[in-house]
Amino acid sequence: MKFLHTADxxxxxxxxxxxxxxxxxxxxxxRLDTVRGLKSLIVKEKLDFVLVCGDLFDSATxxxxxxxxxxxAIGELEVPVYVIPGNHDHxxxxxxxxxxxxxxxxxxxxxxxxxxxxxxxxVLEEAVxxxxxxxxxxxxxxxxxxxxxxxxxxxxxxPRIVLAHGSTQGFSSSGxxxxxxxxxxxxIDQLPTGSYDYVALGDWHGMKQITNNAWFCxxxxxxxxxxxxxxxxxxVLSVEISDRDQTPSVxxxxxxxxxxxxxxxxxxxxxTDLDGLKAQLDExxxxxxxxxxxxxxxxxxxxxxxxERFEQLMESLRARLIRLELDQDIQVEPSEEELDALSERxxxxxxxxxxxxxxSIETDPLARDxxxxxxxxxxxxxx
Numbered sequence: 001m002k003f004l005h006t007a008d009x010x011x012x013x014x015x016x017x018x019x020x021x022x023x024x025x026x027x028x029x030x031r032l033d034t035v036r037g038l039k040s041l042i043v044k045e046k047l048d049f050v051l052v053c054g055d056l057f058d059s060a061t062x063x064x065x066x067x068x069x070x071x072x073a074i075g076e077l078e079v080p081v082y083v084i085p086g087n088h089d090h091x092x093x094x095x096x097x098x099x100x101x102x103x104x105x106x107x108x109x110x111x112x113x114x115x116x117x118x119x120x121x122x123v124l125e126e127a128v129x130x131x132x133x134x135x136x137x138x139x140x141x142x143x144x145x146x147x148x149x150x151x152x153x154x155x156x157x158x159p160r161i162v163l164a165h166g167s168t169q170g171f172s173s174s175g176x177x178x179x180x181x182x183x184x185x186x187x188i189d190q191l192p193t194g195s196y197d198y199v200a201l202g203d204w205h206g207m208k209q210i211t212n213n214a215w216f217c218x219x220x221x222x223x224x225x226x227x228x229x230x231x232x233x234x235x236v237l238s239v240e241i242s243d244r245d246q247t248p249s250v251x252x253x254x255x256x257x258x259x260x261x262x263x264x265x266x267x268x269x270x271x272t273d274l275d276g277l278k279a280q281l282d283e284x285x286x287x288x289x290x291x292x293x294x295x296x297x298x299x300x301x302x303x304x305x306x307x308e309r310f311e312q313l314m315e316s317l318r319a320r321l322i323r324l325e326l327d328q329d330i331q332v333e334p335s336e337e338e339l340d341a342l343s344e345r346x347x348x349x350x351x352x353x354x355x356x357x358x359x360s361i362e363t364d365p366l367a368r369d370x371x372x373x374x375x376x377x378x379x380x381x382x383x
Contacts, residue, residue, distance in 0.1 A: 054086020
């Protein structure tokens with residue numbers, strides 16, 4: 001018996017930090033494309049069903065277009081898809097899962113979509129599911145507490161799979177979880193040993209094994225710059241359980257299509273350094289457009305020509321990337337040739353100002369910036 005373990009799709013995420021509307025919408029659509037892309041993996045691996053461990057939607061109140069789009073994408077997967085609500089799309093009175101429009105779209109577009117809103121066993125032909133849904137955004141009680149005593153009447157021969165959403169005891173989320181306090185805390189060590197064959201976890205956006213049979217799968221499409229060491233977002237897990245007395249076999253599959261890059265800081269002090277920066281970015285981004293986000297930190301000192309080349313490179317990146325988050329601290333360090341060119345201008349006023357600024361470079365920290373502005377002014381006048 002094999003199934004797909006996934007979580008934290010967060011369909012409808014607004015990505016408000018991306019100012020370009022078309023790029024923001026393309027990023028939102030890419031998340032749905034990733035869901036549809038799971039179909040090929042399901043077929044290739046001959047998976048029996050899909051488990052989504054919370055946060056299918058980014059919000060407890062998704063708009064109708066988001067609901068319809070997600071239901072259509074799930075319908076394309078064809079195999080049964082079992083979902084528990086997480087902290088973003090929690091259950092409870094008046095929740096999205098009970099609203100007439102969702103029920104209509106689910107019935108018409110995704111009859112294979114099953115939302116599990118109760119903490120009670122679900123017996124399938126292949127396994128027993130033990131859902132631990134969040135019925136509030138912030139739950140102070142361990143959602144798996146009902147499993148500390150084995151539920152009655154479970155078939156002994158079928159594998160038992162726990163579905164839960166939250167942080168685990170003793171595991172620091174390093175900022176990747178949406179749960180930074182004691183809320184929605186899952187105490188795996190209090191579950192009876194040997195009673196449950198696999199614990200499928202959601203909430204942490206990276207992939208991590210917690211025990212020999214408990215895993216966070218992470219989000220299938222990365223949605224933020226990763227924090228901490230060993231973070232592996234953009235994956236799903238294929239889980240095979242051959243027997244109740246054996247450790248499940250877990251295989252990791254990369255599904256993320258969007259690149260979120262945060263390379264080490266660059267120091268630029270000459271034209272050669274600029275060449276190196278461009279080469280590394282070309283290798284990182286390839287020839288892609290509208291497929292990557294980049295957090296770039298750059299410092300150093302460059303000549304007028306170097307700064308111009310750097311600005312041209314950043315202009316190109318802003319056009320190609322979904323988002324460029326730039327932390328720039330580059331000082332102006334004009335070459336002797338560039339200073340001579342300004343000081344020897346035929347326009348006597350420009351030449352005089354350039355000479356005075358040049359003489360004060362060592363004592364006035366603003367002189368280099370003023371020379372840069374003067375150089376830009378002369379270039380505009382010539383254009």
